[in-house]
Amino acid sequence: MKKSKTNVHNDLCETIRTSRLLEKHNYSPNDHKKIDLRTLKQLDKATYYKLNGYEKSSGEQNYIYGHFEISKNRVGLICYNKTRECDDNVYFFSLQIIDNCSEAKKCKVLTLEDYESGALYQWTSSFSQHFDTLTMTLKQTSEWVVGTNLKTDTLFTEIYKINLRSAKLDTISVTKKIKKIKRMN
Numbered sequence: 725m726k727k728s729k730t731n732v733h734n735d736l737c738e739t740i741r742t743s744r745l746l747e748k749h750n751y752s753p754n755d756h757k758k759i760d761l762r763t764l765k766q767l768d769k770a771t772y773y774k775l776n777g778y779e780k781s782s783g784e785q786n787y788i789y790g791h792f793e794i795s796k797n798r799v800g801l802i803c804y805n806k807t808r809e810c811d812d813n814v815y816f817f818s819l820q821i822i823d824n825c826s827e828a829k830k831c832k833v834l835t836l837e838d839y840e841s842g843a844l845y846q847w848t849s850s851f852s853q854h855f856d857t858l859t860m861t862l863k864q865t866s867e868w869v870v871g872t873n874l875k876t877d878t879l880f881t882e883i884y885k886i887n888l889r890s891a892k893l894d895t896i897s898v899t900k901k902i903k904k905i906k907r908m909n
Contacts, residue, residue: 735770735771735774736771736774736775736822736825736826736828737825739771739788739801740791740799740801740822740825742765743765743788743789743790743791743801744790744791745790745791745792745793746789746790746791746792746802747792748790749850749851749852749853749855750848750849750850750851751802751817751834751835751848751849751850752835752848753815753835753836753837753846753847753848755817755835756804756815756816756817756835756837759804759815761785761787761804764787764788764789764804765787765788766785766786766787766788767786767787767788767803772786774828775801775803775820775822775828775831776820776828776831777828781807783807783808784805784806784807784808785805785806785807786803786804786805786806787803787804787805788801788802788803789802789803789804789817790802792851792855793855794821794855794856794888794889795856795889797823797824798821798822798823798824798888798889799821799822800819800820800821800822800851800855800888801819801820801821801822802817802818802819802820802834803817803818803819803820804816804817805817805818809838814836814838815836816833816834816835816836816847817833817834817835817849818831818832818833818834819831819832819833819834819849819858821888821893829893830893832849832858832860832886833847834847834848834849834860835847835848835849842867842870842871843864843865843866843867843869843870844863844864844865844879845862845863845864846862846863846864847860847861847862848860848861848863849861851888855888856887856888856889857885857886857887857888857896858884858885858886858888859883859884859885859886860883860884860886861881861882861883861884862880862881862882862883862884863879863880863881864879864880865877865878865879865880865905866878866880869907874907875906875907876904876905876906876907877904877905877906877907878902878903878904878905879902879903879904879905880900880901880902881899881900881901881902881903882898882899882900882901883897883898883899883900883901884897884898885897885898
């Protein structure tokens with residue numbers, strides 16, 4: 725039986741209303757170690773589908789971390805997620821922008837860190853004081869250098885600024901930097 729639009733609206737409103745109001749502005753992979761899953765509510769399959777538009781994979785766990793207000797009719801819902809990639813657990817924070825408790829915008833990964841391949845792949849994120857701008861930073865090194873005797877590598881940094889108040893979550897700016905670094909291995 726298909727749920728009515730009103731039920732979807734009420735379910736998302738309840739999900740948001742019962743989550744904690746966040747004041748935290750900065751998110752990094754270091755935060756993953758500080759999470760106590762016993763204090764977080766797990767997303768059920770139906771709510772996950774409403775937020776993402778597809779069913780979650782088996783073994784994936786998603787928890788509601790909290791929310792913040794962007795405007796009168798728009799909130800940001802942050803989830804803490806655990807999934808499997810090959811033989812490893814991968815942890816990350818994600819962001820859903822929800823308008824009028826009913827329409828979820830595309831999910832954004834706020835934090836992620838992967839060193840398993842020997843190369844750095846890391847997302848960190850921060851919100852402006854009034855939660856109206858999101859700055860996401862991706863840092864990665866060259867995967868092709870792994871397993872070589874090279875003493876240097878390249879650190880690629882991409883910084884995205886996103887207007888969370890705009891209807892389509894417009895990108896304000898993209899900055900890309902390249903830096904030569906000494907290899908960690």
